Amino acid sequence: MGEPRDVPVEFGVSKLVIEDVSRVFPPVHGGHPVRALEPTTLTVGDNDFVTILGPSGCGKSTLLRLIAGLDTPTTGKILLDGKPVKGPGPDRGMVFQSYTLFPWLHVADNIAFGLREKGMPVPERERIVAQWLDNIGLRSFARHFPKQLSGGMQQRTAIARALANDPAVLLLDEPFGALDNQTRSLMQELLLGIWERDRKTVIFVTHDIEEAIFLASRVLVMSARPGRIKADLRVDLPHPRHYTIKTSPEFSALKARLTEEIRVEAVLAAEGH
Amino acid sequence: MKPLAPISSGARIALGILFFVLFVAGWAYATFGGFVSKTFLADPLTMLEEGWLLLTKHGFLYDIGITIWRVVGGFTLAALVAVPLGILMGAYKPIEAFLEPFVSFARYLPASAFIPLLILWAGIGELQKLLVIFIGSVFQIVLMVAVTVSAVRRDLVEAALTLGARDRGILVRVLIPASAPDIAEILRLVLGWAWTYVIVAELIGSSSGIGHMIIDSQALLATGQIIFGIIVIGVIGLISDFLFKWANRAMFPWSLA
Ligand SMILES: Nc1ncnc2c1ncn2[C@@H]1O[C@H](COP(=O)(O)OP(=O)(O)O)[C@@H](O)[C@H]1O
Numbered sequence: 064m065g066e067p068r069d070v071p072v073e074f075g076v077s078k079l080v081i082e083d084v085s086r087v088f089p090p091v092h093g094g095h096p097v098r099a100l101e102p103t104t105l106t107v108g109d110n111d112f113v114t115i116l117g118p119s120g121c122g123k124s125t126l127l128r129l130i131a132g133l134d135t136p137t138t139g140k141i142l143l144d145g146k147p148v149k150g151p152g153p154d155r156g157m158v159f160q161s162y163t164l165f166p167w168l169h170v171a172d173n174i175a176f177g178l179r180e181k182g183m184p185v186p187e188r189e190r191i192v193a194q195w196l197d198n199i200g201l202r203s204f205a206r207h208f209p210k211q212l213s214g215g216m217q218q219r220t221a222i223a224r225a226l227a228n229d230p231a232v233l234l235l236d237e238p239f240g241a242l243d244n245q246t247r248s249l250m251q252e253l254l255l256g257i258w259e260r261d262r263k264t265v266i267f268v269t270h271d272i273e274e275a276i277f278l279a280s281r282v283l284v285m286s287a288r289p290g291r292i293k294a295d296l297r298v299d300l301p302h303p304r305h306y307t308i309k310t311s312p313e314f315s316a317l318k319a320r321l322t323e324e325i326r327v328e329a330v331l332a333a334e335g336h
Numbered sequence: 337m338k339p340l341a342p343i344s345s346g347a348r349i350a351l352g353i354l355f356f357v358l359f360v361a362g363w364a365y366a367t368f369g370g371f372v373s374k375t376f377l378a379d380p381l382t383m384l385e386e387g388w389l390l391l392t393k394h395g396f397l398y399d400i401g402i403t404i405w406r407v408v409g410g411f412t413l414a415a416l417v418a419v420p421l422g423i424l425m426g427a428y429k430p431i432e433a434f435l436e437p438f439v440s441f442a443r444y445l446p447a448s449a450f451i452p453l454l455i456l457w458a459g460i461g462e463l464q465k466l467l468v469i470f471i472g473s474v475f476q477i478v479l480m481v482a483v484t485v486s487a488v489r490r491d492l493v494e495a496a497l498t499l500g501a502r503d504r505g506i507l508v509r510v511l512i513p514a515s516a517p518d519i520a521e522i523l524r525l526v527l528g529w530a531w532t533y534v535i536v537a538e539l540i541g542s543s544s545g546i547g548h549m550i551i552d553s554q555a556l557l558a559t560g561q562i563i564f565g566i567i568v569i570g571v572i573g574l575i576s577d578f579l580f581k582w583a584n585r586a587m588f589p590w591s592l593a
Pocket residue numbers: 088097098099117118119120121122123124125126288
């Protein structure tokens with residue numbers, strides 16, 4: 064929130080450190096253990112917008128859930144602002160691919176959920192909720208239940224719900240994966256607009272190459288299962304970004320390169336199944 | 337007819353009424369036509385006549401009131417104990433592990449078989465009637481509520497965790513509201529069963545209530561009264577079911593499609 068910053072953003076201060084983190088799921092019913100994530104080391108800078116790109120089943124969600132503290136790594140450790148991650152907490156907001164708004168709460172109360180858990184007094188809570196309703200353009204839907212909203216509106220609310228809590232890191236797991244193309248690109252612009260004002264540290268998982276480039280200041284490509292990070296690209300396209308940037312030569316060059324990286328993995332993933 | 341093809345609401349109501357009409361017509365045919373002896377089965381008109389006498393001359397309204405009171409009382413007690421217990425069992429696995437085997441066993445104990453024992457313990461007063469209904473309902477509610485609570489969508493719980501909810505917040509502000517409509521639906525269902533227990537309780541060692549009237553009528557061979565009593569139970573059940581459905585819909589508008 065607040066006015067757009069005109070100071071240059073400093074990258075390189077590490078917000079999140081992931082050290083040799085791996086995840087092996089124990090075997091079920093005498094099967095084999097599943098190596099979902101190979102030992103991964105990664106540092107995410109403060110205010111960075113990192114997108115993680117990879118074929119489905121490569122461990123993207125697993126990595127995100129480990130950062131969120133919803134799952135525990137088999138090896139390695141995760142540090143946020145120098146402190147080890149022990150479990151889920153409000154400093155790591157998450158937006159899921161499935162619609163996870165609380166169906167019994169109005170849009171406004173959904174956005175207020177985390178603030179309420181914190182014990183924030185009602186007037187302050189209402190002020191923040193009102194601001195987020197404006198930010199996502201759903202002021203007139205404040206008293207609607209999630210069931211009365213379109214998928215795009217629900218995900219917008221979920222983003223506002225996570226950000227109203229002012230987390231240190233925002234994690235998004237294919238949040239627009241179930242939306243149609245038009246809605247999807249509007250949502251990308253909305254999210255990017257919010258980031259351009261706030262400069263939160265964001266980790267965004269997707270399997271859509273254009274989405275990954277358009278949003279990111281850094282794109283990570285994961286290999287097919289067992290997942291590991293096989294490419295790490297900076298995206299230096301200028302901000303604020305407009306959707307027309309998707310047809311620029313720089314964008315196309317990045318897209319061509321990532322398409323090639325992903326293709327190799329997709330082929331491997333397809334052979335593996 | 338095509339499988340699963342919907343029908344208009346007019347046709348639905350007409351078909352529903354048609355069955356009742358056919359049923360009463362069959363009954364009238366069998367009794368007025370003299371195919372069944374009057375001693376065993378009263379005809380519809382006699383039934384109405386005897387029912388009217390019951391209501392106006394024999395204080396049957398009082399019996400109806402007593403029976404309703406017993407069902408509501410026993411059922412409310414059961415719900416007050418069982419809903420919190422079921423929620424705790426659904427939410428906390430150690431509590432579930434501790435209670436689930438016993439409750440699963442207890443739910444198959446027929447409430448009516450306890451009646452002789454309950455008469456020994458509690459006499460033939462109101463307490464015994466309430467206990468029959470309590471025993472018949474409490475274990476069913478506990479188990480069904482526990483299942484409902486433990487089936488709350490995991491991703492909602494995870495979303496709440498990433499928003500900073502702690503144990504109590506998860507229980508009070510996620511698990512309970514998420515399962516509330518289903519719990520209300522469970523109560524509606526079990527209340528329907530409670531109606532069958534109360535009559536059994538009143539058939540044995542009782543001096544009031546619909547069940548008592550039915551037993552009295554048997555001694556008098558007043559089959560019209562018996563049938564009237566049975567129909568009254570059905571109608572009350574239908575009304576309470578309707579009220580429950582209506583209340584659930586009013587309380588949980590968010591759960592409607
Ligand atoms: N809870 C789990 N138990 C067992 N295997 C799992 C579990 N979660 C994920 N996996 C497996 O780990 C691999 C990576 O899954 P995931 O992280 O969901 O991939 P992605 O999000 O990239 O599609 C998949 O093969 C998946 O089947």
